[in-house]
Amino acid sequence: NAGVTQTPKFQVLKTGQSMTLQCAQDMNHEYMSWYRQDPGMGLRLIHYSVGAGITDQGEVPNGYNVSRSTTEDFPLRLLSAAPSQTSVYFCASSPILRTENTEAFFGQGTRLTVV
């Protein structure tokens, strides 16, 4: 009954360091996405994927890379961390087709601080 699992929950990076935020889902969902949440700005889409091998940019993709080698995993890579990337990051997954009752399932989030 895991749903969407994100690791780590907390991370502190120094400016210029790189790291990968992990996201895994066990619901066999085709669609996965990454959002960042900042005070007063809501949730902003970073990257998304409609299936293994297919990714695309969202609203705020600069400084982030993604890949989707399997249906289950969708890691987010920070190439060279900057203080502006201090945020809470959420991974979400859902079935590819949308109906009124389709739900996007979110992970618990990763709180990242870049110093």
Place this chain on the structure above:
Amino acid sequence: QQQVKQSPQSLIVQKGGISIINCAYENTAFDYFPWYQQFPGKGPALLIAIRPDVSEKKEGRFTISFNKSAKQFSLHIMDSQPGDSATYFCASPLNTGFQKLVFGTGTRLLVSP
């Protein structure tokens, strides 16, 4: 490029009162309007959703009202309870068909005992 404008930013309601959160959207191609609820330290979770061919949808104490001509939709929480204290996001899809969602900026609701 905020395509969904949400207000108010924060809201304090007394227990038993009605909480009202509003959203305005721009893209007339939007065809699905969900509300998500987020408790501190948790990810957002779907609360209730509506399609634009319906003017109102009610689930328990939660009601979505939709005004297609004004391009607005709102969440009403009747008989608000302290357990409803959370951040609420309206959202809408960016594409037809699948779950690429754009979110409002969020409303932090505090229900006082």
